[in-house]
Amino acid sequence: MELMVAIGLGVVTACGLYLVLRGRTFPLVLGLSLISYAVNLFILAMGRLVPGASPIIRQEAAGYADPIPQALVLTAIVISFGMTGFLLALAVRMRHQTGSDHVDGVEPKPVGGPAGQS
Amino acid sequence: MNHLLVAPIVLPMFTAALLLVLHRAPAIFARSVSATATLGLLSASIGILAQVESGTQLVYQVGNWPAPFGIVLVADRLSALLLLLTGLLAPAVLLYAAQGWDARVRYFHPLFLFQLMGLNGAFLAGDLFNLFVFFEILLIASYCLALQGLLQERLRATLHYAAINIAASSLFLIAVSLLYGITGTLNMAHLAERVAQVRTEDVALVRAAGLLLLGVFSVKAALFPLYFWLPALYSNAPAPVAALFSMMTKVGVYAIIRITTLIYGAEAGVLMELTSPWLLPIALITLALGALSAFSAGRLATMTAYLTIASVGTILTAVAIGGAAAFSAGLYYLAHSTIVIALLFLVGDLIGRGRGDIHDQIHPGPQIRRAAGLGLAFLFAGATVAGVPPLSGFLGKIMLLHSTEGSLAVVLVWTVILATSLLMLAGCARAGSIVLWNVTDPLPSDPAHAPRAGEWVALAALGAYSLLLVLFAAPITRYTDETAAQLLSPSSYIATVLGDEEREGLVRPHRAGGSR
Numbered sequence: 001m002e003l004m005v006a007i008g009l010g011v012v013t014a015c016g017l018y019l020v021l022r023g024r025t026f027p028l029v030l031g032l033s034l035i036s037y038a039v040n041l042f043i044l045a046m047g048r049l050v051p052g053a054s055p056i057i058r059q060e061a062a063g064y065a066d067p068i069p070q071a072l073v074l075t076a077i078v079i080s081f082g083m084t085g086f087l088l089a090l091a092v093r094m095r096h097q098t099g100s101d102h103v104d105g106v107e108p109k110p111v112g113g114p115a116g117q118s
Numbered sequence: 119m120n121h122l123l124v125a126p127i128v129l130p131m132f133t134a135a136l137l138l139v140l141h142r143a144p145a146i147f148a149r150s151v152s153a154t155a156t157l158g159l160l161s162a163s164i165g166i167l168a169q170v171e172s173g174t175q176l177v178y179q180v181g182n183w184p185a186p187f188g189i190v191l192v193a194d195r196l197s198a199l200l201l202l203l204t205g206l207l208a209p210a211v212l213l214y215a216a217q218g219w220d221a222r223v224r225y226f227h228p229l230f231l232f233q234l235m236g237l238n239g240a241f242l243a244g245d246l247f248n249l250f251v252f253f254e255i256l257l258i259a260s261y262c263l264a265l266q267g268l269l270q271e272r273l274r275a276t277l278h279y280a281a282i283n284i285a286a287s288s289l290f291l292i293a294v295s296l297l298y299g300i301t302g303t304l305n306m307a308h309l310a311e312r313v314a315q316v317r318t319e320d321v322a323l324v325r326a327a328g329l330l331l332l333g334v335f336s337v338k339a340a341l342f343p344l345y346f347w348l349p350a351l352y353s354n355a356p357a358p359v360a361a362l363f364s365m366m367t368k369v370g371v372y373a374i375i376r377i378t379t380l381i382y383g384a385e386a387g388v389l390m391e392l393t394s395p396w397l398l399p400i401a402l403i404t405l406a407l408g409a410l411s412a413f414s415a416g417r418l419a420t421m422t423a424y425l426t427i428a429s430v431g432t433i434l435t436a437v438a439i440g441g442a443a444a445f446s447a448g449l450y451y452l453a454h455s456t457i458v459i460a461l462l463f464l465v466g467d468l469i470g471r472g473r474g475d476i477h478d479q480i481h482p483g484p485q486i487r488r489a490a491g492l493g494l495a496f497l498f499a500g501a502t503v504a505g506v507p508p509l510s511g512f513l514g515k516i517m518l519l520h521s522t523e524g525s526l527a528v529v530l531v532w533t534v535i536l537a538t539s540l541l542m543l544a545g546c547a548r549a550g551s552i553v554l555w556n557v558t559d560p561l562p563s564d565p566a567h568a569p570r571a572g573e574w575v576a577l578a579a580l581g582a583y584s585l586l587l588v589l590f591a592a593p594i595t596r597y598t599d600e601t602a603a604q605l606l607s608p609s610s611y612i613a614t615v616l617g618d619e620e621r622e623g624l625v626r627p628h629r630a631g632g633s634r
Contacts, residue, residue, distance in 0.1 A: 020285065025277070032284050039288045039295075046299030068304075069295065072247060076291055079254050083284050086261060090280065094273045103281070105274045 001049055012038040025091035025101045036080035040073050123178035123191050125162040126201055126238035134231035145221040152227040156212050160205035167198040175614040185616045186308045190244035192615055195601040197241045200372055203453055204237050204365055214464055214576035215358035223266045233259035240369050245304045246294045257283050263359045264351055275350040282347050286337040293330035300324055307615035309381050328382050328392045339370025342404040345427050352423035357467030361460035367430050368456055375437055379605040397438035402534045405431025409538035413545035418466035418478040421549055425503055429455035436518050443521035445602035451514035454587055461580040462499040468492055471567045480549045485557040493554045495577050500546030502584055505539045510587040
């Protein structure tokens, strides 16, 4: 299970990084969201992956899952949700004001070759 | 338990919430409430300083949960110094903003107070996760403050700033959870203990987490190669906001000082002084590039923004040299640079307002009114920032140069600091002489652009702080010396936070490797 989670996190982070580096506002927001999902799962994994165990004290429990990463993830989700909402509003506003969805507010000049079309 | 310690967080939080609810109330109401709150913060920070001055640490256990389990707020001499600096800066900036500008901006006062809450919280947080949370609070407030007016340049600068900080926050969370995964704690004092006992196979991971933290805090502090968000943001932000932001980079500096002295400090065994081989070259490059860019800046605000970067470079040079004398010099320079850079932002704004369309561009333009007063203020700020004797910048730099004695990097540090001081002096002289002397006929008088009484008072207050740093240099350096000594022997911090005598039998021996 650890290997699967690790590979999954790696793939999600790589996708997020690719989107962030696109230089367009909407992919930027999506990319940062993907990265924050991966980070949230990473925090959860740092409490060790324990399936089927409860995080609160019970008489009959055989073992426990670490509750602290779960609490941290909750906080991190709320914060990243707020930040994403803010960034989205900012991106929409910038698109309206500049007429471009490039992060610099102006379309880059094509420099020839496929790199200029990004 | 000492409830004074929550005041710097709770007071701005409730005042800001009140002002949000009553945001339709007349401007005078918002101004007086917000002024009362900042003065309250100032007195709270003086109260805290008076209590930690003797060398004890104040610990506040939130919800009365004992340290490694609950959340703690900790104030030692370093936190108290930064709280006081924020407390002194805030009323001056607020006074400047309250001369009419704040009424044209929606929610200025609540955002201002939320920013103060984030700053104070970051200085008081006793564990890494709350440090993260307070970082986010001050960041979201700073995004909104920097956006005021929604000009295109501000939108662009804020988008870049927000994007890089969200990415940095992700890295921060990775580092924090990595440390938690290995040591099983987030409390910084507890981490300091656990990091020292970490198993050999985990050393590489703890090292990675530490360097990730250094990278994240370098973004906040604006160190080379991660400072590119700063010039655009600070030079396009409204002047009072930029003046407040001069404190924001210092949060990154504070966090770097805290982790290098506490978690990776004198008691960290094999992980001791993890960051020091990186910090000195990075800090010196930051200083050199900041001073060079300030010299070639096209606007007064851009010049000040690059001077901010140079000041961060200087402080972290001191941190990288290490040792009590260098830390003390760095802390003195931190206080000096925060104040004088705020002053320079405000003076630049007042000069720019009187010059019509070319604003604060360093380019010949119309003669400003009240040129004598503003020129003197600019001369004072420029001379202080460059380090002309006998002003506060000079004292800070001379202390720093003294502290390199016996260290290997003495030639390098002396060369860079002296050369950059010359560059900064030349840059300020060039900017000042072009803007103030190379002038055409003045524009028709416009009372809307003339400096108001409150703005003069704000400038005078900041100038007075800088002069007081010189006049009371002896007691202040004694305080920074004691702060440095306290930082370099973290054992009393750890013992006070964890309350050693109480926790016998409370904490079971840590089982590395988790719950299986």
